[in-house]
Amino acid sequence: MVDHAHPGPKLNLGTRKTVAGRTLHGGQCPPYILMNSNITTLKTVYVISLGCPKNLVDTEIMLGGLIRAGWEVTGEPAAADLLLVNTCGFIEPACKEAVETILDLARLKADRPEVRLVAAGCLVQRYGAELAKDLPEVDLFIGVNDFPALPDLLDRPPADGASRLFHQAPPYAYGGVEARYPATPAHLAYLKIAEGCSHRCTFCLIPKLRGSLRSRPLKTLVREAENLAAAGVKELILVAQDTTAYGRDQHGHPGIAALLREVAAMDGFRWIRLLYGHPARITPELLAIMAANPRILPYLDIPVQHGHDEVLRRMGRGYGRGDILDTVRRIRESLPGATLRTTVMAGFPGETEAHFQALADLITEVGFDHLGIFLYSPEAGTPAASFRPKVPRREARRRAHRLKAIQAKIVKARLKSLVGAVAEVLVEGVSPESDYLLTGRMKSQAPDIDGQVYITAGTGRIGEIQPVRLTRALPYDLLGEIL
Ligand code: SF4
Numbered sequence: 001m002v003d004h005a006h007p008g009p010k011l012n013l014g015t016r017k018t019v020a021g022r023t024l025h026g027g028q029c030p031p032y033i034l035m036n037s038n039i040t041t042l043k044t045v046y047v048i049s050l051g052c053p054k055n056l057v058d059t060e061i062m063l064g065g066l067i068r069a070g071w072e073v074t075g076e077p078a079a080a081d082l083l084l085v086n087t088c089g090f091i092e093p094a095c096k097e098a099v100e101t102i103l104d105l106a107r108l109k110a111d112r113p114e115v116r117l118v119a120a121g122c123l124v125q126r127y128g129a130e131l132a133k134d135l136p137e138v139d140l141f142i143g144v145n146d147f148p149a150l151p152d153l154l155d156r157p158p159a160d161g162a163s164r165l166f167h168q169a170p171p172y173a174y175g176g177v178e179a180r181y182p183a184t185p186a187h188l189a190y191l192k193i194a195e196g197c198s199h200r201c202t203f204c205l206i207p208k209l210r211g212s213l214r215s216r217p218l219k220t221l222v223r224e225a226e227n228l229a230a231a232g233v234k235e236l237i238l239v240a241q242d243t244t245a246y247g248r249d250q251h252g253h254p255g256i257a258a259l260l261r262e263v264a265a266m267d268g269f270r271w272i273r274l275l276y277g278h279p280a281r282i283t284p285e286l287l288a289i290m291a292a293n294p295r296i297l298p299y300l301d302i303p304v305q306h307g308h309d310e311v312l313r314r315m316g317r318g319y320g321r322g323d324i325l326d327t328v329r330r331i332r333e334s335l336p337g338a339t340l341r342t343t344v345m346a347g348f349p350g351e352t353e354a355h356f357q358a359l360a361d362l363i364t365e366v367g368f369d370h371l372g373i374f375l376y377s378p379e380a381g382t383p384a385a386s387f388r389p390k391v392p393r394r395e396a397r398r399r400a401h402r403l404k405a406i407q408a409k410i411v412k413a414r415l416k417s418l419v420g421a422v423a424e425v426l427v428e429g430v431s432p433e434s435d436y437l438l439t440g441r442m443k444s445q446a447p448d449i450d451g452q453v454y455i456t457a458g459t460g461r462i463g464e465i466q467p468v469r470l471t472r473a474l475p476y477d478l479l480g481e482i483l
Helices: 013-019 053-068 092-109 122-134 147-155 206-210 218-230 255-264 284-292 309-315 321-334 353-366 393-418
Strands: 043-049 071-073 082-087 116-121 140-142 188-192 235-239 271-274 299-301 339-346 370-375 422-430 438-441 453-457 465-473 478-482
Touching: 043 053, 053 071, 053 082, 053 116, 053 147, 053 188, 053 235, 082 092, 082 122, 092 116, 092 122, 116 122, 116 147, 122 140, 122 206, 140 147, 188 218, 218 235, 218 255, 235 255, 255 271, 255 284, 271 299, 284 321, 309 321, 309 353, 321 353, 339 353, 339 393, 353 393, 370 393, 393 465, 422 453, 422 478, 453 465
Parallel strands: 043 071, 043 082, 082 116, 116 140, 188 235, 235 271, 299 339, 339 370, 453 478
Antiparallel strands: 422 438, 422 465, 438 453, 465 478
């Protein structure tokens, strides 16, 4: 399930290292990274990972392969031998950001022609041929299925006139045995449980870019999760395009509940979080396993996309407004106080004022804790790109602003109601805004996409979960003191 409102954080590993208080250079690799001890000459790679956590996992696998082949990660682009950007490309604004990032890195290489520049990921998968024609500064373009071959491609001397574009490999899914270099703080890791998506939402390009659902075998996920727990990860976040579809393509249909049951039984993880669920797939079995395991956070991320039946039908979502309300009711009955996150789209073709009002009413009625608001973007190659009538951009923006105002009131009231309470907060590091503040997150706050807690007093170590008294509400964040 794509969270369309949040293409996600732009992660510059050089910056991240400071913010997270964690060194990303070699020497601190957890057990799930296999290093090649015979290598003596290190070449350095500087990486920017754009887009969502699913893309970040691909970046980690690319880095794992490079480290195995003798590369070292650096936070200094001006001194790197290789500049690598893993792009996002599922909507036009993300494509634009990716091209700008590639051009920024190309400027760095202007005075150092020996430096290699590689663009990987969804943008390449989508526009590889055009990019190869228009961006001669880029040495290699690698698509979403070919990226495991990156170290080999870098080793191969380029033949005259050979193509710089590799985006044709058969559909790839991470097997859990490849090396993976953690780009997240030591206490946090994403577990990518499947690749691709078998839904056919009319606005979405993901199935074309990433292919149909390929779930990873349960036992490889269990093995990888055990390694992450042994490496000290405290918060494990399960991701896929649609995590609730996990296992539907496999013999015996193991299902997300079966996977959660295995992971929840492991020692080590304090918090287990599930992102990107499908509103029509929140089954009684899933809710029961969440209710029975306090370490599986009562946090449901269900991108509903709209609140009117006619628009949902044209989107090809496979559910209606009544189903959304029923899902929310069942969640709240099974998990009282559960955190609900969703994403909605304003300005889908044919959306009338009445359709939009139904969406606004749904937001008010449900009172989601976190809401991603996204302007519809017509993507070439999707059915919805040809739908008419189009909603003028200015009108779509106006509608998005109305949703934002509704949600701001909901969040304000909710955060205010928390002031005075004591919450468990996972301490994440020193705030980039001030050395005098620590930052952390409550169970209700997923990294990078939700708000956070600024800690103004007390002492906490990164990765510890501390009781924090919440002292003040900000528009989307909270202030608090460690008890
Ligand atoms: S096709 Fe639908 S369910 Fe699949 S990734 Fe796209 S929006 Fe999400």
